[in-house]
Amino acid sequence: MTYLISAEVLAVEGRERAAAAALRDLGFRILHGGGTISVSGPKELWERTFGTTGNGRREIPAELAGLVRDVYVVEPPEFF
Amino acid sequence: MVTVTDNQENRVHFEAVVRSESGASVFEGTAAAQASVLERLAPPDGRAADAAAELQAIGFTIRHIGTYSVSGECDRGLWESTFGTVVEPHTRALHGQPGDEADESDQVTFLSHVPDVPFTVPERLSSLVERAYPQRPPVFFGSPIPPPLPYFHLRVPDDVALILRATAVHQHGVTGRGVLVAMTDTGFYRHPFYAAHGYQYQATLAPDATRVEHDEYGHGTAEAANIFAAARDIDFVGVKMGANPVLAFKTASDLHPAVLTNSWGFHLPGLSELPNYLKPLELAVLEAVRERGITVCFSAGNGHVAFPAMLPDVIAVGGVHARPAPGGTGFDLQASDYASSFDSLIYPGRHVPDVCGLVGMRPHAIYIALPVEPGDVIDRSLSGNDQTGADDGWAVISGTSAAAPQIAGVCALLKQAQPGLSPDLVKALLKASALDVVHGTSAMGEPAGEGHDGATGAGLVDADAAYRLARSIRTRNLLDLPSPR
Numbered sequence: 096m097t098y099l100i101s102a103e104v105l106a107v108e109g110r111e112r113a114a115a116a117a118l119r120d121l122g123f124r125i126l127h128g129g130g131t132i133s134v135s136g137p138k139e140l141w142e143r144t145f146g147t148t149g150n151g152r153r154e155i156p157a158e159l160a161g162l163v164r165d166v167y168v169v170e171p172p173e174f175f
Numbered sequence: 176m177v178t179v180t181d182n183q184e185n186r187v188h189f190e191a192v193v194r195s196e197s198g199a200s201v202f203e204g205t206a207a208a209q210a211s212v213l214e215r216l217a218p219p220d221g222r223a224a225d226a227a228a229e230l231q232a233i234g235f236t237i238r239h240i241g242t243y244s245v246s247g248e249c250d251r252g253l254w255e256s257t258f259g260t261v262v263e264p265h266t267r268a269l270h271g272q273p274g275d276e277a278d279e280s281d282q283v284t285f286l287s288h289v290p291d292v293p294f295t296v297p298e299r300l301s302s303l304v305e306r307a308y309p310q311r312p313p314v315f316f317g318s319p320i321p322p323p324l325p326y327f328h329l330r331v332p333d334d335v336a337l338i339l340r341a342t343a344v345h346q347h348g349v350t351g352r353g354v355l356v357a358m359t360d361t362g363f364y365r366h367p368f369y370a371a372h373g374y375q376y377q378a379t380l381a382p383d384a385t386r387v388e389h390d391e392y393g394h395g396t397a398e399a400a401n402i403f404a405a406a407r408d409i410d411f412v413g414v415k416m417g418a419n420p421v422l423a424f425k426t427a428s429d430l431h432p433a434v435l436t437n438s439w440g441f442h443l444p445g446l447s448e449l450p451n452y453l454k455p456l457e458l459a460v461l462e463a464v465r466e467r468g469i470t471v472c473f474s475a476g477n478g479h480v481a482f483p484a485m486l487p488d489v490i491a492v493g494g495v496h497a498r499p500a501p502g503g504t505g506f507d508l509q510a511s512d513y514a515s516s517f518d519s520l521i522y523p524g525r526h527v528p529d530v531c532g533l534v535g536m537r538p539h540a541i542y543i544a545l546p547v548e549p550g551d552v553i554d555r556s557l558s559g560n561d562q563t564g565a566d567d568g569w570a571v572i573s574g575t576s577a578a579a580p581q582i583a584g585v586c587a588l589l590k591q592a593q594p595g596l597s598p599d600l601v602k603a604l605l606k607a608s609a610l611d612v613v614h615g616t617s618a619m620g621e622p623a624g625e626g627h628d629g630a631t632g633a634g635l636v637d638a639d640a641a642y643r644l645a646r647s648i649r650t651r652n653l654l655d656l657p658s659p660r
Binding site for chain 2: 102130133172
C-alpha cells in the first residue's frame with residue numbers, strides 16, 4: 096500500500112505555473128492551484144525530493160530553486 | 176459469525192418456511208399474508224422444531240426457530256445437493272439509491288437461486304418444510320423522519336427554524352432561493368430526509384476524495400440539515416474532504432458560493448503564532464472572503480481554541496442552548512457549556528465567537544436529531560447515548576458543528592434579500608440583530624451577560640431581526656462612497 100502525503104506548496108510570486116510543472120515533472124500529483132499549490136505524492140518521493148516528510152527543516156532541491164518558497168505538509172482537522 | 180458486509184460466496188443463509196396446519200400457504204399470491212388470517216398460516220405446535228431437527232440432521236446449522244420459519248445456514252454444496260438446485264453469487268451495494276454505482280468496499284456478495292433452475296424439497300423434509308430460500312442482504316436506507324425519543328431534543332427543520340426565527344423570514348418569501356451555499360465536510364450521503372423535503376442537496380468530491388455517494392463518518396450528512404432548517408430553498412453543494420482540508424476548502428471556494436460553511440478546525444491552545452502548516456489554509460480563507468466576497472462561517476469549537484474560527488475575516492459561530500420556558504412562553508436561553516469562547520493570541524483583539532447558533536450542553540451535546548448514513552461511525556458510536564438505533568440513519572448530536580451551518584443558512588437568507596452584502600456587512604448585521612443571552616457559561620468558563628459577552632459574543636442569531644436590517648440597506652457604489660466594509 097502506497098503511503099501518500101499531501102501538502103500545500105507556496106510558489107515564488109509569478110512562478111506558480113512553472114512551479115506546478117516542475118513538481119509534476121518530479122512525480123508529484125498536482126491537485127489544485129491557487130494561492131498555494133495542492134500536491135500529493137508517495138512518502139518515498141517526498142523523502143527523495145526534500146529529505147523529509149514532516150514540516151521541519153527541509154532543503155528546496157535544485158529543480159525547484161527559484162520556483163518554490165516553502166512547502167507545508169497538511170494535517171487532518173478536528174470536526175466540531 | 177459474520178456481518179452483513181461480509182462477502183458470502185460459499186455460504187447460504189436461508190429461511191425454511193414451515194408447513195401450516197391448515198394447508199394454507201403464504202405463497203398463494205402476492206398478498207397471501209395480508210389477505211389471510213395469520214393463524215391459518217401457523218404450523219401446528221412442534222412442527223417448526225421438528226423441521227429444525229430434521230434440517231440439523233441433514234447437516235444444516237440452525238440459528239433460530241420461529242413461528243413460521245426456521246433460520247439457518249449451510250455450505251453451498253449441501254444446499255445444492257439437498258434441494259437439487261443451483262445457486263450463484265450476486266454482488267450489489269449495501270447503501271445508496273437504486274441505480275447507484277458502488278465501489279468495491281461498499282459491495283457485498285451473496286448466493287441466491289438461479290432463475291428457472293429446479294428446486295425440490297426432499298421427501299424427508301416435505302411434510303415439515305414448504306419451501307426454503309437463500310436470504311440476501313438488505314439495502315440500508317434511513318427514514319426521512321427521525322425516531323421518537325423520550326427526552327427533550329430539537330428536530331430539523333421546524334424546531335431549529337423556529338428558535339432561530341427563520342420561520343418568520345420564510346413567511347416573507349425569503350427562503351434562500353437562488354443562493355448557493357457550500358460546505359466542506361466528511362461526506363454527503365443522499366439521506367431520504369433531503370429528498371423527502373425537496374431540498375436541493377448535491378455533493379461533489381475534493382480532488383483527493385473518493386466515494387461521493389457516501390459519508391463513512393456521517394458528520395457532513397448530519398450537519399448539512401442545519402443549513403436547510405434556516406434556508407430551505409438554497410442550492411447546496413457539499414464538498415467531501417479527502418486527506419487535505421485546504422484542498423477541500425479551495426474546491427468549495429472555486430465554486431464561488433455566496434456562503435461557505437465549515438464545521439471543523441484545528442486546536443491551537445496557547446499559540447501566539449500560526450503554525451506554518453496552517454498558512455495555506457489561512458491564505459485560502461482570506462482569498463475566499465476578501466477577493467471572492469464569499470461569506471465564510473467556521474465553528475468556534477467545542478472547547479477548542481479553534482483555527483480558522485479565530486481568523487477575523489470569518490464568522491465564528493459559538494453555541495447557545497434553548498429550552499422551552501416553563502409555562503410555555505418562549506424559550507430559556509443560556510450559553511452552551513459545550514461551545515468554545517476565547518481571545519485569540521494569534522490575532523490580537525479577535526474574540527471568538529461572533530454570534531451563536533443552537534448547541535446542546537455537556538457532557539455530549541445530545542440535542543438535535545440529524546440524518547446520518549445508516550450504520551456509519553456516528554450512527555453506531557452514538558446509539559448508546561442518544562437512544563437511536565445503531566443503523567437507523569439518525570443521530571442526536573450538536574456541537575458548534577451544528578451551529579455554523581445554521582448561521583450559514585441565515586446568511587443565505589440575507590444574501591437572497593441583498594445579494595450585494597459584503598462578508599463583513601453580513602457579519603455586522605448578524606451581530607447587530609442578535610438576541611442577547613445573559614445566562615450560562617461557555618466551555619471555557621466565560622460567563623454570558625448583558626450586551627456582548629465572552630461566552631456568546633453578540634448572542635443567538637435572530638434571523639428575522641437580521642433580515643429586517645438587511646432588507647433596508649442600500650449597498651454603495653465603491654466609486655461614489657466609502658464601502659460599508
